[in-house]
Amino acid sequence: MNLEPFLKRENTVAVVGASRNPKKWGYRLYRFFKRYYRKVYPVNPRAEEIDDDKAYPDLRSLPEKPDLVNLVVPPTVAREVVRDAIRMGIKMIWFQPGSEDEEVIRECLKAGINVIWGKCLMEETINYSSYE
Numbered sequence: 001m002n003l004e005p006f007l008k009r010e011n012t013v014a015v016v017g018a019s020r021n022p023k024k025w026g027y028r029l030y031r032f033f034k035r036y037y038r039k040v041y042p043v044n045p046r047a048e049e050i051d052d053d054k055a056y057p058d059l060r061s062l063p064e065k066p067d068l069v070n071l072v073v074p075p076t077v078a079r080e081v082v083r084d085a086i087r088m089g090i091k092m093i094w095f096q097p098g099s100e101d102e103e104v105i106r107e108c109l110k111a112g113i114n115v116i117w118g119k120c121l122m123e124e125t126i127n128y129s130s131y132e
């Protein structure tokens with residue numbers, strides 16, 4: 001899979017599993033992506049704000065459709081998020097390590113979604129931006 005479309009700075013990104021806890025990857029990823037991408041939304045049904053930004057309970061509640069969904073959640077949660085993403089017509093989903101499973105990846109591929117798994121989006125972004 002070509003990573004370049006996922007790494008375009010102009011993408012609007014939803015970080016599903018964004019966290020208020022600075023020790024969790026959901027927080028670290030959200031903060032990092034805010035510095036890289038044009039617009040980033042934190043998605044967490046148990047948070048009103050993350051890093052002083054309004055948090056959203058799910059993809060459907062976002063003020064706009066994101067170009068890219070980054071999943072930092074268990075596979076059982078990822079399945080529900082992917083079903084919402086399919087209904088919304090989202091075309092790119094990145095599963096952070098530990099978020100993916102075969103069933104949900106097959107759903108993405110069947111729906112025509114470009115999907116990445118087994119790699120960290122933050123790591124790939126750092127590598128990519130050093131060559132820009």
